[in-house]
Amino acid sequence: MSDADTLATHGRCACGRIRFEVRGPPLIVHACHCTWCRRESGTAHALNGMWEADRVVHLADEPEIVDTPSASGKGQKIARCPTCRVALWSNYAGSGPAARFVRIGTLDEPARFPPDIHIFTSTKLPWVTLPADARAVPEFYRPEDVWSAASLERRRIMRAKAAGAG
Numbered sequence: 802m803s804d805a806d807t808l809a810t811h812g813r814c815a816c817g818r819i820r821f822e823v824r825g826p827p828l829i830v831h832a833c834h835c836t837w838c839r840r841e842s843g844t845a846h847a848l849n850g851m852w853e854a855d856r857v858v859h860l861a862d863e864p865e866i867v868d869t870p871s872a873s874g875k876g877q878k879i880a881r882c883p884t885c886r887v888a889l890w891s892n893y894a895g896s897g898p899a900a901r902f903v904r905i906g907t908l909d910e911p912a913r914f915p916p917d918i919h920i921f922t923s924t925k926l927p928w929v930t931l932p933a934d935a936r937a938v939p940e941f942y943r944p945e946d947v948w949s950a951a952s953l954e955r956r957r958i959m960r961a962k963a964a965g966a967g
Contacts, residue, residue: 814882
């Protein structure tokens with residue numbers, strides 16, 4: 802049995818119209834402190850878990866995909882509930898449709914998914930205090946320096962699938 806079969810959790814929007822399941826552990830969980838994520842999320846940082854798109858399974862209804870500007874200038878596609886407008890996940894230009902950055906707060910069990918790394922801490926709000934043992938970088942990082950071997954292999958497979966589909 803694969804990790805996708807043994808570890809799953811459910812998520813939903815605020816009104817419950819959109820429900821989904823994420824299968825297996827995330828590739829990585831980012832706490833992003835960049836000014837763009839703060840503005841978009843309306844809070845001190847965004848907390849996103851990255852899963853392969855085929856591990857995010859729709860259970861009820863379909864989200865509306867909203868093209869949204871991003872700091873990179875490449876934009877992102879945000880999946881939102883058409884009724885309550887809650888953001889459920891994003892697809893960023895760099896990963897395209899192959900990966901979904903799921904908002905951890907939309908999951909039924911968000912405590913299962915603490916951040917693996919805090920990114921863009923150079924622009925972190927001064928009153929946010931990170932735990933002493935938190936992994937943190939001023940900007941971004943190379944996945945090879947941070948991700949587990951299992952996550953790197955899953956990323957390799959995800960990229961190969963995406964290249965074959967293109």
